[in-house]
Amino acid sequence: MKLLKYVMLSAIALSCFSCSDDDDSTLRNDLIKKTVAPAIAGEKIEFAYAMGAQMGQLGQAEARASISGAEGTGFELNSWFTARNKLVVNGVTYQAGDDVPVQTVKDASTNGATSTATMMDKVDEHYMNPAVAFGTSQASLIAATVRYAYVVPAEAKGKNISFTFSSTSSTGAKASYSTPSYPVSKMDMKRLIELGNEGACYFSIEDMKAYTKEEVTTQSLASKIDFIYIYQAKLNGYDYKHSFVSPGTDPKYIAIAGIVPAGATNKTPMEKRANVRDAQLKGEAPNVYIDDVDFQSLDLGAAVDYALTFSKDDGAFMKTANGKYAAYVYVNKIDDSGKMTISIKRYPL
Incomplete structure (x- = not known):
């Protein structure tokens, strides 16, 4: 599916060594751990979680941490794409090569160790298919890469933490991705x-x-x-x-x-x-x-x-x-x- 490949390609190419269970699902997912610095209390560990529905559209994304994160943990409302040409979005001018935000998450919340993102029904079609000029049409959200930040809590010092990301589509399809364990510094x-x-x-x-x-x-x-x-x-x-x-x-x-x-x-x-x-x-x-x-x-x-x-x-x-x-x-x-x-x-x- 052409629309799906644009959003999924970068995450698949750079994915970390994790475990996905979406092989038999019409919903695909992939993951990058963006943060390479030591995990220190009060600092963020950032992930990019990519989802793509082969049937229906995206419904919800979830991230579950093995230890509840500190304040500030959760999903961003915006996803990002790279401008191919000069663009004006919401009154802001972006040049070719700039990262451009587009809202793909309708609302996000974090309760304990679980963060949830409810996806938008439609977004600007350019986000999923750069061949379509920005601002000309809306399309059902069938693929997106969302950002999740985990703020390391003090109680995690010297321990290991891991995460399970999961997603659902409008057809009820499910996919999930489990990370390895990451050590948290004592520093x-x-x-x-x-x-x-x-x-x-x-x-x-x-x-x-x-x-x-x-x-x-x-x-x-x-x-x-x-x-x-x-x-x-x-x-x-x-x-x-x-x-x-x-x-x-x-x-x-x-x-x-x-x-x-x-x-x-x-x-x-x-x-x-x-x-x-x-x-x-x-x-x-x-x-x-x-x-x-x-x-x-x-x-x-x-x-x-x-x-x-x-x-x-x-x-x-x-x-x-x-x-x-x-x-x-x-x-x-x-x-x-x-x-x-x-x-x-x-x-x-």
């Missing part, structure tokens, strides 16, 4: 934390948060401070610039006198890296990721307790002095007014 992650020289420059890996000196004092946080961010152009004639120092490091590495809060004595082993650009922390390609195994095998036995002259895209592996956490701190942005923006992955040891 926590926090992005775009702002540090300021002699301001919010005291960082706790346990809290994944930067504090001011006043906050450290009034909240009795000295024992939780793992490193201090300091900016100075030079120290004793040498480049210093954007640097991390442990509160308990040798004072000769601390460029600002009196900056260490009373009671802050942690010696945090850290190892500067200039070539570890984790895509989740950086927020863009390349698709290189720090995962649990990187922390499990991390050896900082020869590390020092300071790291000097950071540039944008540098980072540092660290372990807390009490041995509770390992972390990777990535530098997203710096400026020479004494500001730095960091992101962090933290792993419980």
